Amino acid sequence: MKLYSLPISPFAARCRMMIYAKDLPVEIVDPPGGVKSNDYSAINPLGKVPSLDTGEGVIPESETILEFLEDHFPDKPLRPEKPLHRSRARLLARIIDLYIMEPMVPLFTQLRAQKPDQELIKRQVAKIEHGLWWLDYYFGDKGYAVGNRLSTADCAAVPVLLFVQVFMPGFGLEKPLKMRDKLTAYWESIQSDPHAARVIAEIREGLDRIQ
Numbered sequence: 001m002k003l004y005s006l007p008i009s010p011f012a013a014r015c016r017m018m019i020y021a022k023d024l025p026v027e028i029v030d031p032p033g034g035v036k037s038n039d040y041s042a043i044n045p046l047g048k049v050p051s052l053d054t055g056e057g058v059i060p061e062s063e064t065i066l067e068f069l070e071d072h073f074p075d076k077p078l079r080p081e082k083p084l085h086r087s088r089a090r091l092l093a094r095i096i097d098l099y100i101m102e103p104m105v106p107l108f109t110q111l112r113a114q115k116p117d118q119e120l121i122k123r124q125v126a127k128i129e130h131g132l133w134w135l136d137y138y139f140g141d142k143g144y145a146v147g148n149r150l151s152t153a154d155c156a157a158v159p160v161l162l163f164v165q166v167f168m169p170g171f172g173l174e175k176p177l178k179m180r181d182k183l184t185a186y187w188e189s190i191q192s193d194p195h196a197a198r199v200i201a202e203i204r205e206g207l208d209r210i211q
């Protein structure tokens, strides 16, 4: 199997963290010619990373890839055991995707704007602040996103919490995790997890290369 990935993509990093944690036989490669190339469009018409070539078909969308990998490789499970914990892990991934990453995307274009649109920035930052409150509300307090072991929710949370801390100060949110007590405590402890530390280092190196 082959994961099309780019080091800085928080969505691809979500899949890489699962691949590392479960020690899966999945090769991690760049999209041929870049995400917008014809070659990559033929592989994944969505033109986004990540996508997973299973050998029998290509799966786009990070959360769908995690579900597939978990079903296909049930050893070292990252899906929580209890149904309530499973639903919590899925909820956290949805909060991250819909209420944090989605409003963050328009901010990236502002990074390169000659004259940044302050109204848009204010609106998006307010949305992200809400998303972070909701994430903190539902987040675990035992060193992991859900329950007391690593799960799919940690794979989603680690890259996005790094992203908010790297990018949000540039939009006036100096300490995005401040007063989100569970997220603050989590960030302190999760960095000692080797799989989290590995994707954090990969994203940081990727960002250093493009800055």
Ligand SMILES: N[C@@H](CCC(=O)N[C@@H](CS)C(=O)NCC(=O)O)C(=O)O
Pocket: 008, 009, 010, 011, 012, 035, 047, 048, 049, 050, 060, 061, 062, 063
């Ligand atoms: N919902 C998608 C989002 C994937 C996504 O937006 N990937 C970005 C990189 S972080 C991308 O490939 N963007 C290329 C583009 O949209 O041009 C997922 O969860 O996989």
